[in-house]
Every structure is written in structure tokens, then in C-alpha cells.
Amino acid sequence: MNLLKEFKDFAFKGNLIDMAVGIIIGSAFGTVMKSLVDDIFMPILGMMTGGVNFSDKFLLLGTVPSGKTITTIAQAKEAGLAVLTYGNFISAFISFLLVALAIFIVIIKVVGTLTKTKPAPTPSAVPEPTNEERMLELLKQIRDKIA
Numbered sequence: 001m002n003l004l005k006e007f008k009d010f011a012f013k014g015n016l017i018d019m020a021v022g023i024i025i026g027s028a029f030g031t032v033m034k035s036l037v038d039d040i041f042m043p044i045l046g047m048m049t050g051g052v053n054f055s056d057k058f059l060l061l062g063t064v065p066s067g068k069t070i071t072t073i074a075q076a077k078e079a080g081l082a083v084l085t086y087g088n089f090i091s092a093f094i095s096f097l098l099v100a101l102a103i104f105i106v107i108i109k110v111v112g113t114l115t116k117t118k119p120a121p122t123p124s125a126v127p128e129p130t131n132e133e134r135m136l137e138l139l140k141q142i143r144d145k146i147a
Contacts, residue, residue, distance in 0.1 A: 037098060038091060041098075057085070059083070061082035062081040064081070
């Protein structure tokens with residue numbers, strides 16, 4: 001019975017629920033970033049490099065059996081060859097850079113700006129006297145001259 005109560009206390013703490021929500025949102029953010037890279041940036045990069053499709057770029061690490069022609073990653077894997085798919089790595093690296101940029105902008109810049117404490121204003125050296133204070137000073141000077 002005690003174990004069940006401890007688990008309940010652990011599972012329903014506010015921090016744990018906040019963390020779970022953060023993980024779910026992070027997962028959805030990762031999906032959006034993958035789509036952004038795969039569906040938007042990589043086609044643009046491919047167009048800029050003369051129509052290159054990076055997801056098709058690979059390097060065979062073994063010898064091709066005689067009489068076989070390997071032109072796709074699927075064919076290479078079907079033939080049992082080791083394949084270095086550097087195009088997928090380029091896509092993943094661009095995705096990483098975009099996520100890092102988004103985190104930098106949102107967390108470092110925006111949250112940092114919102115939580116930055118403003119320094120207390122420094123008082124000026126000597127405050128300007130008010131009209132009333134000037135009149136009192138004049139009256140004191142007049143009194144001192146008369147006496």
C-alpha cells in the first residue's frame with residue numbers, strides 16, 4: 001500500500017507533468033522541423049545545386065557483385081552491401097542547425113530578455129531645487145543682509 005502511495009505522489013507531481021508536456025511538445029516540434037527540412041529546405045538546396053536530391057546520395061562500402069548495377073539505396077541494401085547514406089546525414093545536420101537556431105532564439109534571447117533584471121536607476125548628483133526652495137533661500141539671504 002505504501003509503494004502505491006509513493007508512486008502516486010511521484011507520478012502526479014507538478015514538475016513531472018510539466019516535464020511530460022515539454023517532451024510531447026518537443027516531439028511535435030521535432031516532427032515539424034523534420035518536415036521543414038525534408039519538404040522545404042532540402043528541395044530548395046537541391047534546386048540550388050542543380051537538381052540534386054540529397055536523400056538519394058549514398059556511397060557503397062563494399063564491392064558490387066559482378067553483373068549487378070546498384071543505383072539506389074534500396075538496391076544496395078537488398079544486395080547486402082554496406083551503405084553510407086551521407087545525403088540523410090546532410091538532411092539531419094540541417095535539421096539540427098534549425099532546431100539549435102530556434103532554441104537559441106526562443107530560449108536564450110526571448111526568455112533571457114524577459115527575465116533580465118533592470119538595474120536600479122541611479123539618482124542624479126544634485127537634484128534641481130524647487131521654486132519654493134529657491135524662494136526660501138532668497139528670503140534667508142535677505143534676512144541675513146538686514147540683520
